[in-house]
Amino acid sequence: MRPVDKKIRRITLCLMLFGLWAFPAVSGAQTQMVPVNFSQLAEQAKPGVVNIQTVKTIKGGGRVFRHFFGSPFGNQPGLEDFFSPFEGLPRNRTESSLGSGFIIDKAGYIVTNNHVIKDADQIKVILHNDQEYDARIIGADPVTDLALIKIDAKELKPLKFGSSKNAQVGSWVVAIGSPFGLEQTVTAGIVSAKGRIIGSGPYDDFIQTDASINPGNSGGPLLNMYGEVVGINTAIVKSGQGIGFAIPSDLATSVIDQLKDGKRVSRGWLGVSIQDVSQEMSEYYNLDPNQGVYVAKAYEDHPAYEAGVRQGDVIISVEGVKINSSRDLTMTIANLGVGSKVNIEVVRQGKNKTFTVKLGERPDSIEDSALGEELDGFDDLGFMFKPLDKDLAEQLGYPPSIKGLVVIQIDPGSQAALSGVIAGDLLVEINHKRIAGISDYTGILRAIKKGQTAHMLFRRGNSQVFVVRFER
Structure with missing residues (x-):
């Protein structure tokens, strides 16, 4: 080899080692860019x-009114007179907010978060x-926080969806949006984790990323290195730097397709009350660790019961797909x-059936399902309750005359999980109103508006009483 050739090889090697030269990596029929920089993808x-800008009317002044015209120091003695001149201001105010979205076809359909355009x-x-356009709402799904809007415009350049299933932990992703109103901002990071549960609802299945997601990024795309949308940026952890969450594209596309067809989003429904299988239950039923979901109740005249599923069965698979948790079953059926x-497939008395x-179709809310006095799944605080009966009272050490709701399970990552309440605790009051059944609980919570406080009185055993505070 000539000296000149050796010199060129050494220079090339140095450029590659220090990231100054990038070769495309070929995967199947696609060419992935090595992320020396993201300018071409962006x-x-x-x-x-x-960029999405909304205007809404806030009754009672709303968050902005309280922030600017309420005391920034809380209810401190001696400060009331200073802020009292603002008490006569109008209670109803308009509030502007910012968000992001992305075009999915040339007809003008745009995907964003429901909370960006709600109300x-x-x-x-x-x-x-x-260029600016007025948009109209085509449909929204509050459960997954997705919305579809439309503009009348031409020569649009839509983005394509990719599969979030193929977005591996550690792979590069790019977020584009309008953080703090700064339009077309590009940030990059990696997929930090998948399948995250943050307590936002029964279909939590978020992609966690360290690509910077800030207020205003909501509804914007999370892109892989092929420029495909693998997630919709949705939430951040206020106390955690570099922790953001995106709705997986595989979950979003089915919802968006229904909204685009003008349909109300529908989800599959078994009609069972379920809970995770504990270690003791796994041993009792001779199951593998973390295998299956216990059927606490199969409701009569609902799909699972009519097919033969009964209380005490352990569901271990659906269409051959293994079920390892309540969340697995809920997501799969939905x-x-x-x-x-x-x-x-279930295990019943040691035998597989x-x-x-x-x-059927999952009802919009549990109380609409007419299933009687038991909650199916977690509520929006993260609790799963069951009314106290004679047998439960005896097992948990409660007086036979007391009434209330027993906590049978708590959703990890929810408000409930951070409250100190544990399974077996008994809810007896909310804001000094007695709780005798599920209908009492749902009715009282429904009457507590956003921003108000719910004080919940619990009992633990036959002696300890404590109060937990939740902000709605």
Whole structure:
């Protein structure tokens, strides 16, 4: 080899080692860019990302009114007179908010978060070239915090969805949006984790990323290195730097397709009350650790019961897919079409049985399901309750005359999980109102508006009483 050739090889090697030279990595039919920089990806994706501005009327002044015209020091003695001149200001105020979104087709459909456009009186979309359009809401799904809006515009450049299933932990991702109102901002990071539960609802399945996501990024795309949308940026942890969450694209696309077709989002429904299988239950039923979901109750005249599933069964698979937790079962059934016939495998008295269940439609809220006095799944605070009966009272050491709701399970990562309440505690009052059954609980909570406080009185055993405070 000539000296000149050796010199060129050494220079090339140094450039590659220090990240100054990037070669494309080929994967199948696609070419992935090595992330020396993200300028090419950002340049291609930016035309598909939009800024969303909304105006809504806030009754009672809202968060902004309280922030600017209420005492910033709380209810401190001696400060009332200083802030009292503002008490006569109008109670109803308009509030502007910012968010992001992305175009999914040339017809003008745009995906964003439901909380970005919820209750908006006016929605304005600003494209990358500063053109502005009024948008209308096509549909929304508060459960997954997704919304679909539409503008009448031409020559749009939509983004394509990729599969969040293929987004591996440790892989590079890019977030584009309008943090703090700064349009078309690009941040990069990696997929930190998948399947995160943050207590936002029964379908938590978030992608965690350290790509910076800040207020205003909500609804914007999380892109892989092919420029495909693998997530919708949704939430941040206020106390944690570099911790953001995105809705997986595989969950979002089925919801968006239904909204685009003008349909109300529907989800599969078994009609069972479930709980995770404890270690003791695994040993009792001779199951593998963390295998299966226990059927606490199968409701009569609902799909699972009609197919033959009964209380005490342990569901271990759906259509051959293993079920390891209540969340697994909830997500799997929800993603199957209403009316689908699915094979449910259970363990009953040590033997495996398979039932074919024709799925119903999950009700919008548990109380609408007419299932009687038991909650199916976690509520929005993260509790799963069951009314206290004679047998439970005897097992847990409560007086036979007392009434209330027993905590049978708590959703990890929820408000309930941070409260100190544990399974077996008994809820007896909310804001000095007695709780005798599920209907009392749901009715009282429904009457507590956002921003107000729920003081919950619990008993633990036959002696300890304590109060837990929740902000709605």
